[in-house]
Amino acid sequence: MITPLTADALVLDTPRLRLRPYSPLDIDIACAVLCDPEVTKFVCDTATPEAVAKIMLQITRRGAGGRVGMWCAELRDTGEKVGDGVLTPIPVEGTETDWAKLVPEAYPDDPIEVGYMLKRSAWGQGYATEICARLLRFAFEATTLDQVVACTDPDNAASQRVLLRCGMRDCGTGRAYAEELPWFEITRAEWCAAQASNQ
Secondary structure, eight states, X not given: OOOOOOTGGGOEEOSSEEEEEOOGGGHHXXXXXXXXXXXXXXXXXXXXXHHHHHHHHHHTOOBGGGTBEEEEEEETTTOOEEEXXXXXXXXXXXXXXXXXXXXXXXXXXXXXXXEEEEOGGGTTSSHHHHHHHHHHHHHHHHSOOSEEEEEOOTTOHHHHHHHHHTTOEEEEEEEETTEEEEEEEEEHHHHHHHHHHTO
């Protein structure tokens, strides 16, 4: 049995952002990213507000005592919502995250991926790097995960740079979302070694 984390332990701060568990009240930022074709270009099909409303209960699910799921990213000084970050099971032959694999008492069997989406007005300000780095820290400080993975669209060079900046290794390609995609990994040992070298 996995001991649930407290609500406070799931709120993660960065220098400029606060990451807190996604809730149904975050439908505004969900629509801001999922209904904008420029934002979804490299990530998923563009949704309608009606479609987003139908999936809010799914995408707010959490697993492993709260440790796996989606976080809303908001500016610490104003509370403005700028996007999201995830630690979720990565699908291999499926084309979407299987939210049903997020259950309170266990970690998903699939590898856990780190990801993020930002509304357009928040692009180019380094927020993606803050989200990714903070979620990796959480993964290796507050969970038992030994590895976190990520993939990107082949043409999404900006996201690939974010992953490398956060210490993830370029592993060539890997199978995810029913296709071969640029693949990145970081292990607990690698993350710990990087933290030690930065002290």
